Amino acid sequence: MPSRLVNLRRTVSWNDFTGQVPANSSHAAHIETNMNLQYGHASSGGQTHLSDNVVVTVQLHRNQSWAKPGAVRTAALLNHEQRHYDITALMARDFFLDLMQLKDRTFASVAALRQEITRLAGVYASQPVHDQYDPETNHGLRPNDQRRWNCMIDRAFTQPRTPLTRAPDGAVYKIRLLEVIGGNTGACVPATP
Numbered sequence: 001m002p003s004r005l006v007n008l009r010r011t012v013s014w015n016d017f018t019g020q021v022p023a024n025s026s027h028a029a030h031i032e033t034n035m036n037l038q039y040g041h042a043s044s045g046g047q048t049h050l051s052d053n054v055v056v057t058v059q060l061h062r063n064q065s066w067a068k069p070g071a072v073r074t075a076a077l078l079n080h081e082q083r084h085y086d087i088t089a090l091m092a093r094d095f096f097l098d099l100m101q102l103k104d105r106t107f108a109s110v111a112a113l114r115q116e117i118t119r120l121a122g123v124y125a126s127q128p129v130h131d132q133y134d135p136e137t138n139h140g141l142r143p144n145d146q147r148r149w150n151c152m153i154d155r156a157f158t159q160p161r162t163p164l165t166r167a168p169d170g171a172v173y174k175i176r177l178l179e180v181i182g183g184n185t186g187a188c189v190p191a192t193p
Contacts, residue, residue, distance in 0.1 A: 003054040003103075005096045008089050010060065012082045014073050019066040027139050028071035031081040032064035035092035037121070039099070041113055047106040048113050054103075056096040058089045079150070080140030086153045087133060088126045090177040095124035097173060129181065151188040152180045 017029060035058055040051040065081075067073060098120050107113040137146045156177040165173040180188065 001053060001055075003052050003096075003100060005056050005058075005093055007058040007060075008093055010058070010085060010089070012060070012078065012085050014067060014078065016060060016062050017065045017067040017081075018062045019064045021066045021068050025068070027068075028077055029067040029073075029081055030065060031084045032061040033085050033088040033126075034059050034061070035088060035095065035124075035126070037095075037099075037117075039117070041110060043110065047108070048110050049106050050099070050102045050113060050117075052103060054096070054099050056092050056099070058085075058092045060085060076143070076146070077140055080137065080146060083133070083146075083149060083153055084130060086157070087129050087177065090153065090156050091124045091126040091129065093174075094176045094178070095120060098124070100167075123178075129177070132181070148188055153177070155188060156180045 012031065017031070019030075019032070035056055037054070037056055039054045041048050042051055043049075067077075071077070099117065102113070102116060102120075107116065133149055136142075137149055140146050156175055159175045159180075160172045161175050167173060
């Protein structure tokens with residue numbers, strides 16, 4: 001089976017929040033996401049290469065995602081949690097696209113290939129972005145900051161890379177989330193409602 005990215009786009013609903021609420025939580029809701037990587041390799045003539053069977057899956061863990069029963073389940077709160085999913089998904093997408101570049105390379109050993117994959121996984125670890133997102137938006141309670149993050153995330157889903165880069169099937173690669181967050185694509189100042 002050829003390489004693929006699974007669950008890039010998913011609409012989160014309150015039905016996804018089935019986990020036990022921690023007793024000491026001060027937040028109204030929490031979504032648990034991660035990315036999972038599966039891949040293979042082939043070796044011949046002392047060289048190793050990444051096989052075209054890479055699968056990066058964005059996962060939402062419903063039993064670890066929760067919303068307080070007494071909390072008002074607003075559209076704004078659900079949007080904040082949706083954007084957590086989107087952050088993980090975009091980091092997974094960018095990781096996947098960089099992994100696809102490895103298919104054209106050869107490595108001296110399986111260990112060297114694994115080392116490069118581990119390095120890329122570190123670059124695209126989503127937790128540091130989540131750790132930036134929550135304080136900057138105060139868990140979605142600061143509307144202007146939440147709109148700025150919505151804008152950055154939307155831009156990462158829609159803005160083509162510069163220079164324009166295309167996948168083998170002709171699809172246009174979109175700008176990396178880390179570039180948008182880093183301010184390398186211009187200011188993201190959304191219009192106020």
